Amino acid sequence: MNAFRPSRHGSRRPRVSFEFFPPKNEEMEVNLWDSVRRLEPLGPAFVSVTYGAGGSTRERTHNTVKRMIDETGLKPAAHLTCVSASCAEVDEVIRSYWAAGVRHIVALRGDPAGGLGTPYEPHPQGYHQTSDLVEGIRRIGEFEVTVSAYPEKHPEAASLDADIDALKKKVDAGATRAITQFFFDNDVYFRYLDKVRASGIDIPILPGIVPVQNFKQTAGFARRTGASVPQWLADRFEGLEDDPATRRLVAAAVCAEQVLDLIDRGVSDLHFYTMNKADLVYAICHLVGLKPEKTQAQQVAAE
Ligand code: FAD
Numbered sequence: 001m002n003a004f005r006p007s008r009h010g011s012r013r014p015r016v017s018f019e020f021f022p023p024k025n026e027e028m029e030v031n032l033w034d035s036v037r038r039l040e041p042l043g044p045a046f047v048s049v050t051y052g053a054g055g056s057t058r059e060r061t062h063n064t065v066k067r068m069i070d071e072t073g074l075k076p077a078a079h080l081t082c083v084s085a086s087c088a089e090v091d092e093v094i095r096s097y098w099a100a101g102v103r104h105i106v107a108l109r110g111d112p113a114g115g116l117g118t119p120y121e122p123h124p125q126g127y128h129q130t131s132d133l134v135e136g137i138r139r140i141g142e143f144e145v146t147v148s149a150y151p152e153k154h155p156e157a158a159s160l161d162a163d164i165d166a167l168k169k170k171v172d173a174g175a176t177r178a179i180t181q182f183f184f185d186n187d188v189y190f191r192y193l194d195k196v197r198a199s200g201i202d203i204p205i206l207p208g209i210v211p212v213q214n215f216k217q218t219a220g221f222a223r224r225t226g227a228s229v230p231q232w233l234a235d236r237f238e239g240l241e242d243d244p245a246t247r248r249l250v251a252a253a254v255c256a257e258q259v260l261d262l263i264d265r266g267v268s269d270l271h272f273y274t275m276n277k278a279d280l281v282y283a284i285c286h287l288v289g290l291k292p293e294k295t296q297a298q299q300v301a302a303e
Pocket of ligand 1: 049050051052053079080081106107108109110111112120129130147148149154156157158162163164166167179180181182208
């Protein structure tokens with residue numbers, strides 16, 4: 001029997017959003033903007049720009065979102081962390097985002113200053129937890145606030161239930177959307193979603209999709225963040241360490257399989273961790289029916 005597959009009929013074209021990180025040097029800057037320009041015509045709901053914990057990318061994040069506002073038709077969300085900073089310092093960043101025209105913040109605590117695995121020490125004059133930061137942002141301006149969610153539990157959380165309680169506090173403080181840590185087994189996401197909904201949280205929980213550009217690097221990152229790497233995924237990349245061309249094709253196939261399954265199971269919004277690389281994400285978007293629209297600059301040129 002042939003089951004109906006919405007992903008094959010364009011009846012469920014998803015909304016997408018893309019995450020970028022701020023560039024460290026000129027070469028990375030060129031690469032970022034090439035990727036932004038390539039993905040912009042796909043009409044993402046928003047794009048987000050990460051923020052180095054402790055403010056290490058403060059200027060770069062600000063400059064990147066400002067340029068997106070000034071030079072593109074994209075709606076950027078600026079990430080912000082509260083680790084190692086006083087409330088006054090964080091508030092100043094929030095006000096500078098507002099002044100630059102940013103109206104959407106991804107609010108995060110940030111990893112402990114001593115590194116992952118070390119105990120988290122809130123700044124004595126700082127926001128103690130992410131829900132406090134969400135409240136602080138909402139006090140300053142009419143921002144849309146997105147937060148993180150962890151289908152396999154944040155490594156510091158005592159249990160998945162405790163983690164969902166923390167998410168609930170962030171929602172009660174004013175967050176209206178969550179983006180998940182990446183995962184590879186879609187059942188993990190759907191089981192988590194069931195628990196989240198059962199706890200009374202009704203905001204959209206966007207699955208965070210990571211295209212596996214480099215398996216070793218992704219697996220290392222997964223280990224540190226508590227995301228599991230199924231054996232079948234490792235098997236698919238095994239033996240391709242010195243074969244980047246095949247690796248890219250396999251990465252595209254793996255990501256396509258995951259995304260198509262999410263859409264067939266009713267997911268309407270997807271968030272891609274682009275790593276500032278457009279090609280694979282562009283191909284996956286094309287596969288699910290997202291075709292280029294005219295960018296603002298192209299529309300102006302045509303008029
Ligand atoms: P929180 O919601 O603050 O906490 C997650 C869980 O850990 C909760 O269950 C909470 O109760 C528990 N917890 C928190 N503190 C403690 C504690 N002291 N003791 C016990 N349990 C505790 N990091 C960056 O630096 N910059 C970014 O731009 C960035 N973007 C991200 C985007 C997404 C979508 C995601 C998923 C993560 C991102 N991170 C980023 C990583 C994030 O900062 C770390 O995972 C950080 O360790 C937790 O912050 P949080 O706001 O995600 O989690």
